[in-house]
Amino acid sequence: MDIVGRGFLAHSLRPLADRHPHVVAFAAGVSRGDGAADADFARESGLLYDTVRDCLRTGRLLLYFSTSSAGLYGYGGTRQTADEDGPVRPASPYGRHKLAMEEVVRGSGADHLVLRLSYPVGRAQRPHQFLPSLVGQVRRGRVRIHRGARRDLIGAADAMALIDALLRLGASRQTVNLASGWAIPVEDIVDHVERRLGTVAEREVTDVRPEGSVSTARLRRLLPSATRERGFGPDYYQRVIDAYLTDREPLP
Incomplete structure (x- = not known):
């Protein structure tokens, strides 16, 4: 596997670098849903x-990472669980950019x-990025909470195991939500971070449009055993947070 990019996602993909020689993983470009400039989007577009x-020339498979956030899927409407068959309602420039890049990939012939x-x-x-930012705010004693926002956390190691399984399966010319399937209110995530850090932060709360969850039906259909092995469930996010804090430093 050739990996395009040098950030967190590219770093996480490195254990797969010696596998899947037919794959080019595009893990570069804009990595945040807010604050990105037009120039950032343009750089990602050009690189893509x-x-x-290159993939058309060599016949290799292009692995493109989009987003399953509300920035792409929008805010609920008649579908409380967002699935890959759409329709999507991008709610941000980031979401619109990611959708446009998806269309470039799908329409390229590669x-x-x-x-x-x-x-x-x-x-x-x-x-x-979401959890490091949240942990930093809690440590500093003041945290911003968007009440109504939900986050589907997935451990990087679990995500990489599922990617490896999809590529070994030969999945191609598909769009798949890569998520745990459990969207957790941000307030609950803050609660758990505070418990693990042994501190309570002052909360600055802003109400936002309620967000739905992400469907993982296609992922589970493609990888029934691999998804079961990940242990996804209502408490999975707590294990993800615990592992993140333990990797950084001993818990109190």
């Missing part, structure tokens, strides 16, 4: 066009697999 051309990734958690994450 180059990668698509063999491909589009993964709509939820909120991966693991070592080497950047401070602006």
